[in-house]
Amino acid sequence: MTVAQRRAVPQDASVRFRAPTHVHNVIERSRLLGVLQDSGVRRLTVIHAPAGYGKTTLAVQWLERLRAGGAVVAWLGLHRDDNASHWFLSHLLEAVRRAVPAEEDVIGDLVELIEQNAEDMQGYTLSVLLERIAAQDRSVVLAFDDWHLVEDADVHRALVHVLDFAPPNLSVVLTSRRRPELPMSRLRVRGQLIELDAQVLRFDLPETREFLVELNGLRLDGDDVARLSEGTDGWVAALQLVSLSLRAAADPAELIRGFSGRHHSVGEYLAENVLDALPSEILDFLLATSVADRLCGELAGALAGRADGQAMLEELERRDLFLRPLDDDREWFRYHHLFADHLRRRLARDQHPRVAALHVTASAWFAEHGLVTEAVTHALAAGDVVRATDLVEAHAMPLVEHSRMVSLLGLIGRLPATAADDRPALLMAVAWANCLLQRTREAQAALDLLRPVLPTPDRDDDLHNEADVVQACIDIYGDRTERAESLVRRSLDHPRRFRPWVVAVAANIQSFCDIYARRHHAAQERQRWARPFHDRTTGPFAGVYGRCFAGIAALEQLDVRGAQEHFRDAVELARASAGRRSHAAQLAGALLGELHYARGEIDAAENLLVESGELGAESGVVDFMVASYALLARIKAHRGAPTEAAELLAEGHRVAERLDLPRLRAAVGVERIDQLVAAGRVREARRVVRDLPEGSNQRGGIGVVIEQLRTTGLAAVHAAEGEYDRAAGLLEGVVADAATRGQRRTEAAMRVRLAAIQELAARRLAAERTLAAVVGPVLEAGAPQLVLDGGPPVAAVVDRLLARSRTGAWPVPTEDPCSPEALSGLAALAALDDPPTTGGLDLSGREVEILGMLAVGRTNQQVARSLAVTVNTVKWYLKTIYTKLGAANRTEAVAVARRAGVLAD
Template sequence: MMTTEPEVPTPAVPRRAPREASARFRAPTHVHNVIERRRVLEGLRRSEPRRLTVIHAPAGYGKTTLAVQWLAILQDAGALVAWLGLHGDDVDPHWFLAHLLEAVRRALPAAGESIDDLAALIEQSAEDVQGYTLSALLEVVGDHEERVVLAFDDWHLVDEAAARRALVHLVDFAPPNLSIVLTSRRRPQLPLSRLRVRGHVVEIDADALRFDLDETREFLVELNGLRLDGDDVARLSAGTDGWVAALQLASLSLRDSADPAALISGFSGRHHSVGEYLAENVLDALPADVLDFLLATSVCDRLCGDLAGVLAGRGDGQAMLEELENRDLFLRPLDTEREWFRYHHLFADYLRRRLDRDHPDRLADLHARASAWFAEQTLVPEAVAHALGGGDIRRATDLVEQHAMPLVEHSRMVSLLGLLGRLPATAADDRPGLLMAVAWANCLLQRTAAAQSSLDALLPALPGAADHEEMRSEADVVQACIDIYGDRTDRAEDLVARSLHSSRSYRPWVVAVSANIQTFCDIHAMRFDRARERQRWAAPFHDRTRGPFAGVYGRCFAGVAALSQLDVPAAREELEGAVILARESAGRRSHAAQLAGALLGELHYVRGEVGEAERLLDESGELGSESGVVDFMIASFVLSARIKAARGATDESAELLVEGARVADRLCLTRLRAAVGAERVVQMLARGRTREAHRVARDLPEGSSRHDGIGVRIDQLRTSALAAVHSAEGEHDRAVALVEDLVAEATEHGQLRVATELSIQLAGIQQRAARCLSAERTLAAVLTRVVSAGVPQLVHEGGPDVRAVLARIVGRLGDGDVDESLPPAEELHALVANAPQPIGRASAGDLNGRELEVVRMLDVGRSNQQIARALGVTVNTVKWHLKNVFSKLDVTNRTEAVSVARRGGLLV
């Protein structure tokens, strides 16, 4: 589909791209006209070490200057500093996390890959991943030997609930090598009392920051060279109350004053605002062109020479910035190359008020120039912000629409939705292209209701002209994608037919997603060969798409189709390829990697590699298991529960199944509910709870109302569970009849894996019914298939009854019987000997970063549920971490773990 990009006006002034797009990640450089705050710095030295240093005072008290001086001392001692200058957009949790990660990445370049993985994750996550991201970030920091200092400048801009939760998490669970410094115009709303009791915080307020008389004299006389006697200095100190910004303004006013004494006595106590009086005095004394430059450039939070020239309409922007710096006009360089600058916040606020007062007609034009400049540098958030600042909603919407689909295809869905959130609620209503991108973003984030809402708004916005038919077809693809996330295939094939038939008319992204949807439909219509062929056909389209989703899903679906046919080598190639692709294109921690990892874990499981399967499935569940299509969820909930039950972790297993049932009910996923219920039946029967198993099996959903392969699979799960219950109740004939019919049906449909699993179940039922010869024939018929495919776990799942049947078959081979239909004797002996791999017990040793974080939460009395929420993981994953903690510390409960950790110096 071809789209026309909206025209974005560009200024006539030639441009060059700045060396550094954003200076928010660099601490301001040292400037010459400040004094060293020796008195306050000495207090900080005495209070070391602390997890948190809070510097708070109104504007103009030198908070940032002190922070920079303190950080320089720490850097000289070997610390690595991550600086984040906060902006108003950081109130959004996504932007805050993204900028925090970037700040740390710049400070710890060796950890770039891990941090990039986390940055990709927050772009692709439908649910709140703050806890998980912060925990993983603390692990990254804790892996470094050097001290790491995280500095937040202007915390007051983000001092709201989400940012506060993030900061408290960082402080509470900081590794020993991490400390945090923040500046704020007001005392932050943090649990400072609790942190002070624990000795974790040092607080510096306005009283500590005020210049005393000695510092005032040093600043005015020694640093700025003013000829003032002791009384003048004392009057200035008293009149400004040690306010640093006022003293700097006073020094600028006094520098060219003919009567310093009169000026000093004139402002004290007579004006409503000392600062505004002095600012007026300074600005009114400037040449007109300098004042105009100041006002024009005040609309931006940061400036480089080219941007400043565009705003002021002159070609010497860099030279003017350097002149302002030399004049001490509250302009500070943000990098050592002196390419980026910013005005002191207090001065910038005053300039903007004066601009609005004296030249309100210029604001819209200045914001338009800034927006155009940032757009040309592809700095979309800033370009949108300035368009909105100038009241140009249309331009802001044009910019978001222009970049919307590229953001989706680069898997930056959350960024797109964040930009959209800055626009008025109705801005996209008449923008089909933007509505389409938003529908895609919500669909890929599995925000089904929001995706459907965007689609419902899109269709009426499309004109009836034929040139919009491609967009209508693309909307059908989005609808089909929503459907398969809901495990519905009844209309999906029809919805994607046009895109596949006319594939050259559509973007590769649309065709690739359509191919995946058709593959999903083929799998669940039991057309496995067609599903695999469809992915071979789609490979060139996957190669031409951007972002991980289409390619990863395509390989996963091809792997599912291959495994359904017990083509294990092909399944392994596809699923391992999917994991590699996801990790390389979206990051090791991405949802794409975890979804692919769950299916790869299932493959390891059927191959008998149970330990590796559990590891992959645990990893896939760290961000929650309700992502992707139902096939992913069945692996994450059902198979994980089966493995944990087999190693005796019955509570963990039960919690997984309860969670899976809850997700199935909430999302109306009948197949997931059937799979979870069937697994519950098997586990209940294994523990002798036959009556309860009967009730669960009876309540399993039926698939007969659905006229598709998914309905067939739902009925297979239900009937298999009922047969297991009947056999346990002694109704073997009834059970045998049910499973024989299922085997015949699965064989007819080409469900080789399902037919094999059901045949093994049938052999076990026949063994319990004392039909020994029938059991041996049934099992023998699939042994060659199991051995040649390399899926021994399918036999091991049959339990003691099937193992007894296998032992008799192998025993007769030992007696000299030859059966050409069976695998070679040595392979059968290996099948008997190789029981499922036991899950290894964690070795004693130091706790890793995540485990140490869990112990710290135990120390403050958090429950498993609270720990899960804080870490952004499931309760089951928390229990897995606790198991490892108890093993490594050689303890049996929480209290002992905390006690041992404290004695070992792991807790302070």
């Protein structure tokens, strides 16, 4: 278990992950267990009835039989806080983690992933969980107790997802006070449902006799048992109340004769009868402790105002007063729901002024023991919004710095809508949480609420400064740098005055601004300066982003080795601190994928970029998104998968429009133009270029990049239309501009484009000179793909440069012309760089590779291991393959591919 997981689930909250322990006063439901046994294990077993029908008892007994048969059982006792999908998922993962042996590590880093990503995590997390359960060599049962407490639509959808995609070795058992709103009809038709309701759960006459006479030792004849069975209609809780009433009754026979079941509420009547017969100190203890959903001795003592809380709980259990142990150590207990509800109603009726004070006591106890959620719940139950807000505020920034932003926002959601509006520290934490979760609108809204309630700068300059850093962070997520440097200047000029977290984020923002002001060396120097501040922060974000920005600066300078060191360091830090599947790891992975692409390592690049897109690529600064959409689309097109490439570019365009990111729109637009031109669809390319944003609309270095991209797209269209001189003139301007600004990678890429156009225009010497000026530095840096992207025209120029290098007639003056060996290697790569042919089918090289594995019977898991991707990614590929081939399954797909000559017979 990781540190973050231990923080997410306090140890003394672990009782919700253990089935209740019943050691006496319970009969084995042999009749119902036989029904379940005869039905066999189904996808879903639902046990639903009102309170007091023995649902949980039956579920525990059935699960014990399944466990004895070798099944792994994960138990989750639901609470009302599970009406938030991130908490429900966290608790579900913890339940599975506790059930499966630790060495198998089924959960891995999924808990941290939920905490760090607020949007669209549910389906992804559940899919990965189901994959890992499918890999188990035994049956796994997920048991949910008290499902009726869950009303949230997202949580319901989560369980439907589990039921729809459950592997054969997974089944679900749930108890509920009402019939759950799940696709039960569909499951019943498929033979995947067992449903037991109140009618089935009622004690029949033999069970009533066993419970009252044999288990509770009451002296009752057959008529008495029959009368009680009929009067209670087999309601288990009522029969237990009957047994308690009979023990205390002066005339049991008279009580039985008078009992007919015609009372307004049998349960209320019997509960009052039992309570009225108790000693006053026990009744008072019951009422005082009823406000808590779970009890330990210390908490019970605090509520009842006595030192013997544990002894009293044990006494209640001995008296069978509906108290159930929640763990084998008998440390935590809870009242039966029916009894607890009655106690609370009686407390409110007889001692109403005491209710709020008891909730305040419970809140204080839970807060003292670090159980913030329950502390807040009780404060709100007491009507003390101020106390509840104080509790959330006290824990807000620690939650942010420990990467538990989603938990913080969940706690905020419990408070009244305006509770935080006059709380600067709390609003600051909310702004940070939303900002780090890429929810820029919500972050800006929190910051806008914060500004008016900040103390004057002379009283608290720290908060003003921190608000500026949050604003700058929001700005760079929006790809705006014009004011960011001024907003972070105080943090960097006086770093010892502010928290390390604030200084580390400020340094990252400054590095981002340096990159787009073309101060690449300064960006890297800033990160070396900031490393001690990164090391003193607790979450992964600041350190990962800092390393990524240093890598971006290095790569733009064609320092491929330095960039690789930074990106790999970022990936390792993210995986160690936040998990392999965390957004931090996948953002860093996207940039490492871009680096692999520059080195010509296309398979490695594709794997990383696909993996980075599994959680959705619309996060981080624009640089991450450009790699995830535009670069991956280029790879897909090169692999012979134009449909996939077009889908990626369309998605990137939609994200750019929705988030108002002109640089992303320009990048995916230029990539689309290149692909349209390559396909001969020049008119469409012309329409795309008209829609490209203009850099003049955005100030600073970001605007320069947008204008460079726009000019590049326009030049591609001019060249496709045969206007080579016009296209070359545009690119010559971009080359000169990039050289002036020190954009070495951009300059190299633009020179390659220019050489291709000059070659197409039959200006062969000009093409040789243009490429000769850059090919040496590019190959020396280890970035051959920059040249290979020029396609066949540039490959022809490389061939001629190779001949020149062998004769010593290099076309431009230089002290170190490119060696024949380096050019030979490049020429060989260019010759191999043609897209694969797939028998006329629109299949990529990767898809053909997967088809080959299907042909020899590889499973999805085996394919995933071979390709170093997830099973989800394999399934995505298979769906695409089936669609392209018009196949319904893997057998048909292989047959179609063989007929088309893609696969050998």
